[in-house]
Amino acid sequence: MSEVDLDSDAAPARRRIAPLIVGVVAVVMAAFMWVLVRAEPETGSSAATTLLDRPAPAATGTYGDGRVFELSRRKGSWVVLNFFTSNCIPCQREHPELIAFVDLQRDLGVDGAEFYTIVQHDEPEAVEAFFAENGGDWPVVYDEEYEFQNGFGVAQVPETWIIDPNGIVRGRIISEVTAEFLATSIQRLREPS
């Protein structure tokens, strides 16, 4: 092996830039490692929404009997929208809580919040069967034109949204809710701060 002596001779004196390059590469790699170490496995999405404290979109849907539901006409009372699909397991789990919440609001009389289920991607028969079996007698709205889904940006059910009497979005809860959490949230929003 005579490569070394063949190759390493006669290198004219030049400015050394190699250490500089190695240094730069080392710094870049260190920064890169920092990013990788900080990266955490995917977690759930946050409940933040750009719609918060902005007017709710003027979405319309249809009731089971074909009448039109217009969200913009519900101004004047607190409105709670629950996005729902009958075959979603968390929706099934939270259903008793929703029943309890609606009962609580009815006890409040005219001050109570209105509650609507917004059905996404589901057949009316399946939804009706679900309500017949699990109870719940509040209005069910079908989002056939995707106006609620796209207006509110709801990608996954269940989600629950709180809208105040002025039609302003005040809260968004992703995944399951409890009756107590919903009721106290609205109570807190009601009290002027």
Add this chain to the structure above:
Amino acid sequence: MSRALNRRLKSWPGWALITAALVVVFAVAASADRGPLDEGDRIDAISRRIACPVCDGESVFESRNPASEGIRAAVVTAVEEGRLDDDGIIAAVADAYGAQVLLVPRTDGLDALAWALPVAAGVIAVFGLAVAFRRWRDAALLDGPVSDDDRRLVARRRERTDASSGDDSDA
């Protein structure tokens, strides 16, 4: 074809012809543009730029998730209304679902790095090449003309490569 003719052909007249032909080709391609895209193509193009919000990096175009179906419906409606341009439709979707549905990074804020860094890397690479060639040229000047030592080195190297095996065919 005679050798002389071949030579003549391949000098500037031939190349001028090639340049002219290319100009014509691209001029035709540019002038006879596809015209307005039909709505289906526009819907596809837009939905390719929106991420399905729940399915790991797939676009709305690819995904068969119900959420994507809903977004696609919004795109179809917006395209049929014809009020917004592509960017406007995408901005409207991002407004509702949040910026994580954007498949193309924005050009402001930290996101702009996604565009700036490749450009910077390209500039640095070209600059580095220029520096390298400059250093090589300086080194070559420094070495001076070929000496007897150099010739001996080449001869030695030649023997060695001849003795070893390995292909090095280059036409």
Add this chain to the structure above:
Amino acid sequence: MLAVGVTAALGSAGLLVMLVGGAVGALATGVAIVGGDQRTLRRGNVYAWVILGGAVLATVMMQIALFRRDYSIAYIQEVGSSATPLLYNIAAMWSALEGSILLWLLVLAGFTAAVSARFRRRSADPLVGWAMVVLYTVVTFFALLGFGPASPFASGATVPVGFDGPGPNPLLQNHILTLFHPPILYLGYVGFTVPFAFAIAALITGRVGEGWLLETRRWALFSWGFLTIGILLGGWWAYEVLSWGGVWGWDPVENASLLPWLTGTAYIHSVLVQQRRGMLRVWNLSLLVATFSLTILGTFLTRSGVISSVHAFSAGSVGGYLLGFFAVVVVVSLALIAWRGDLLRAPGAIDSPVSREGAFLANNVVFTLFAFVVLLGTVFPLLIEAVQDRQTVVGAPYFDRLSMPIGLTLLFLMAVAPVLPWRKAAGEVLADRLFWPAWCGVGAGVVSLLVGARGWAPLAAFVLGGFAGGAAGRQIVLATRRQGWRGLVGRANGGMFVHLGVILIAVALAASNAYTHSATLVIDRDTDVEWAGHTFRLIDVVNEIDERVDATRADVLIDGEQVYAPAVTTYLAQGMTVGTPSVHTTFGKDLYLTIDGTNPPDVGADEVAIRVFVKPLILWLWIGGALMAVGTVLAAVPPTRQRRPTDPTSAPVGETIRV
């Protein structure tokens, strides 16, 4: 019950053998080199064979466990199912993380043994010795993964009598390519460990000349070829299985396989400059180090769950290990290169940018830039998350936009580089040699215009494709005219076939990206629905259920001639529904049919909504891939007559005949 325990125990034993064999092998060989103990070095081979034995044992035990649905093993509970057909059951081994590590180990053990066998007469040479130390160390690391956090033989929870697992992910059990794509990809992915090992050995021994390069050139070419085929098979699988009608989605998993391919491609070009001129040593070493570390990084990105991906069939607890190993590889390599910096300084200079070596250098810069863009786009969401703690997605449109100018530049280089002489090129020479290739480019442009191609970007791709194709064709014609059939083999000539394959793929990608159309058609039984020059009519909607799947397919008659059957298939064990496309392929274009929506149509329905894509030139992707494979093989064949490296390139080949 006894036999069941034995399978898992033997499998674990195989992994333990690999772990111990790798660790002891690395230590013993390292100590022997330092101490100059020739006898131990000569016996060093035995570790490689022990490791291979352990890997084969573990793999055989895994296959036995899969075959017998041995549900005492956690991994079999995860991927086993009595309903899985035999072939997919074999492939179930690599359908999740733990088994993939086992496949990785098997391939790595195979390479280690192959290196050991190939260099058995030189096992006392410190260069070979250190390379073996590196290989043993890598084996030890992966055996540690397989024995510890990602053990494929870990015992599972007790299952009730009659338990049956879900089987592999549905996407991994409905196309035969599942059987070939991962092993072939791994042959390439893991194979780059060998040139990396020799690069590190060269740095340690200080023998940084061209000796180690010559030894590993074919290994690198071999790995590169398999990586190429593996990536293309992955695209083919995506096209046939995922029903969105594309071959490449710039998904993190796909990018993880592309990254080492890009740096590997840069390497197999720039290595020619080093062989010929003795230059670019640091660069070549860095490319090999980058290629190997990118395989580790890619595995980390896709297996640790930090980046979500549709292809991430499993996430596990190996993230920290892989990240640590990546850091070690980078730090050690950087330190070695810095330490040996003086030796790496090569004499000589590249005289002119307009020369073969100048073109190779430009090629390297562009490929490295490409790799940087792909890496940046892939990890960009992590960067944003680390700095601003918010979620972002970087998707296909970003990569498409940035890779377009890069791809066009590469096509241009592919056209010019093959005709450039070494050292320096005169203007007339270029004008002469590029003349007919340039006309090929013009011809390609005119033909594209005539068949209706519009838009400057795809047209530029076609023109440059024709130009580059002409240059490759010219080289092949000249070489065969001079050398007969030998003009087809050897690095330069075989390389031209690879170029032709790449050009076909580039043109096909440009065309299919630019000119794909799609529509949703509602078809019925009575009328022919016409779209894009074809007619579609519904024949029937049929449902077939077996113990594994519930498949509803729509039989669609195209042009009154042939029936195609897109389907919606629900895999019962997982409750997962996937659409299965049906593709009508011709040389000009594909008709790609899927059933619209996620719900299967009613059986016997009179109306079905189908989604139809017209995708031009898709078939040429696979033809181009085959050509690349053939070209790689031709490039690896050593020509019997050779030019002496120091002869001028204009000298006729074969004047100095050697045996």
